[in-house]
Amino acid sequence: MTSHSAAAVLLVVVLTALLASLPAGSSSATAARGAGAGGAGAGSSAWSVRPAGTADRTAFVMDSAPGAIVRDAVRVSNLSDAPLSFQVYGSDAYNTPRDGALAYRQAGEAQTGLGGWLALGTNALVIPPGRAADIPFTLSVPADAPPGSHVGGIVALNNAVEQAGGASGVDVGIQRAIAVRIQLTVEGPLTPGVAVRSVRVRHRPAGTPFGGARAILTYTVVNTGNAALRPTVSPRVSGLFGLRQSAFADRTLPLLLPGQSADLTVDWPQAPGTDYLTASVRVTAPGLPATSAQSGRVVVSWPTLGAVAGLLAVLAVALGRFRGKRSRGAIPHTGVLS
Template sequence: MRSDRPPGRAPGTARAVAAALLAVLMTALLAGAPPAAGAARTGTDGVGSWSVRPAGTADRAAFVMDSAPGAVVKDAVRVSNLSDAPLSFQVYGSDAYNTPRDGALAYRQAGEAQTGLGGWLSLATNALVIPPGRAADIPFTLNVPADATPGSHVGGIVALNNAVEQAGEAAGVDVGVQRAIAVRIQLTVEGPVTPGLAVRSVRVHHRPGGAPFAGARVTLTYTVVNTGNAALRPTVSPRVSGLFGLRHSAFADRTLPLLLPGQSADISADWPDAPGVDHLTASVRVTAPGLPATTAQISRVAVSWPTLGVGAALLAVLAVALGRLRRNRSGANYRVGSAS
């Protein structure tokens, strides 16, 4: 990473900005790193492409293991250089987690504390250079703690390319980015497995149009929480209906990424042609294989102030008209009575 300081900029400030931006970019890349085997990412500026997958001849998309507490599990990971130049890697074990938005599966950086499965991993080497078109198998040991809780523990092995790509400039500093790929490790520790899901914080956000009687945009937000000790792929079925169910929006069913125990995913969905004024009921149904469905529901009155203003004005005009009509009728009756 090269720092081009403008006159008067402190070297420490420039380095700090560059380091912070590099950390942010690496975090974003690791959050989007594909966990599947054979996934390769191609860089720019001469950075090659590579893949990370379980070693051996078996067609494994990820490491899926079962173990008793206190056991030692051995396997190997294969890092392949798919480019035409040597590539240098940092390889390390990492904890997996779900990002709050949409629950995407992500992996922690090398400098972060690995308090779960990532910390149980011991690789034969953490640094290697692979010639072009070649692959390296790295043995690793997974030391499962004796007090490991039953259920799913998920992490990964990350191969970080040491090459730095130039990714533009920010705050007067040339920003570099490093790319990484991870292969998932899903370990089930023996003991009682109690899967569970919950839907929480269901909200209906109603944004009416600016003109009277115009439609509105409704955003449904909710949080899916893994309340058990087993990793699950939940399927959600959201729906918003109007008064008496006359108008409704049934959103498409959606299968979420692998949701880890204790983790959650914040989800949102839009209904662009919702009514401007209505009584809305939102429900979210979540299911997973082997689990009964769980549903959460909320209702609210959706109000469009321009529409209500016009309605109130019309009612006021109607009230005045009815008042005049009554007075006219009363006057006519009085004149008829006087004439008699």
């Protein structure tokens, strides 16, 4: 490492939770060197994590009473041609604020939810190439656990550190991990709810007169209940009297956990430069009535207004000169005596 290099360790979690945000029946994710989430790699670091037992389970979906103990097992498979060493741990799930993606906390972070209720048969293992290991675990539900959805996962972190970024002068060590989702519903009253808040429009007019503009709609979707949901949002932006309307596609979010939120944006590159824009977002979720929020604002293209003001000033001066010439060239009226 040179004196101009910096050392960093980046934990990249390639999440089975990404698949957990899809309907049941999706295949499990596989992490691989040089491959993205969900892609099976041909390199020496490909593996998978899924519930042990029947192949039709892609995630742990459980129901339990407060104070109960749930037992199951997770399977970690080495799909490569070399031994792999893993750290395995329970983790709390959360939604990333930026787009609501489901993510898991790292091993060194405090696990205050379902991740802290898990006890694994082992937290470290080495799996020979082409083999799999089943790890039993217990999930001890606290007696005072509130009713509703509790989501976490079991993470298998590959102990190997991959080197990257040398060409840029920064040395980066990357560790990859895969998690399998655990979705526990604690018995008791379920009160699902979802809301949309903070609907705003940012307006960026073109730098030339009479050019278009770019509008960016931002809003926040919040799970206000105690049940995990997959809400669908329908954003819209329209001009005065609805003469100009955006064409945004509906979007279904990943699993949104109780108390969590997602900050979302949509781009309208062909927005009007000067108008009154009304932004609205409608959100629906299975079993819930639709809810919506909206806001409005006047948007102005200052280059356009400046050009119009300049044109009006020129016209005013020209009109004044024209009237002046007419008044100077007029023939005076003289009376005729009879």
